[in-house]
């Protein structure tokens with residue numbers, strides 16, 4: 001998506017689409033999660049009996065689509081590295097047509113590709129000060145919000161991001177307040193003395 005001007009397709013084969021529809025209906029999701037997913041899989045979808053037909057239906061290059069699916073399949077079978085960095089549980093062999101392509105482009109009004117910032121800057125874990133390439137604090141620069149904090153190590157649960165934003169904002173604010181107080185103290189002390 002980042003490399004294609006915001007355009008992206010999610011490719012499923014027939015068994016995976018069936019499984020995904022069943023999960024959206026009976027998997028215990030909230031309606032606001034399952035409705036857009038169902039609309040995407042049922043209405044905003046292109047279909048092809050073969051991968052070549054799917055390429056024609058979507059405007060993708062036949063060879064690029066075929067090579068991408070073959071590479072993903074090889075990774076799902078454990079025969080090659082996973083090209084998109086998917087964890088083993090997220091890998092699926094796509095080899096039973098018809099094949100489907102769901103439009104998950106950023107401008108899709110039904111179900112745009114969800115994107116979240118999860119980490120980015122390296123920070124001092126006690127103060128939130130942004131670190132340079134040598135791991136040294138950059139004077140006067142603090143980070144707060146999602147860019148300041150890392151990737152949830154086990155599960156991503158709704159609320160984690162906002163909680164992390166509150167936590168990291170408070171951490172940076174407290175660090176700056178402490179620093180300011182320390183800088184002011186000598187002045188105040190000398191004023192008091194004089």
Ligand SMILES: Cc1cc2nc3c(=O)[nH]c(=O)nc-3n(C[C@H](O)[C@H](O)[C@H](O)COP(=O)(O)OP(=O)(O)OC[C@H]3O[C@@H](n4cnc5c(N)ncnc54)[C@H](O)[C@@H]3O)c2cc1C
Pocket residue numbers: 114115116117144145146147158159160161162163165
């Ligand atoms: C659809 C959706 C649902 C979500 N639901 C939840 C939820 O239920 N619970 C939860 O905890 N989290 C949820 N999140 C995640 C949460 O909203 C974000 O993680 C959080 O808002 C991040 O806050 P932030 O301050 O770090 O970054 P942002 O809110 O992204 O703020 C960054 C700001 O920087 C500005 N900016 C970017 N580049 C520049 C630049 N070069 N110059 C100047 N300004 C710039 C941006 O315009 C933006 O205003 C959801 C996110 C999405 C997208």
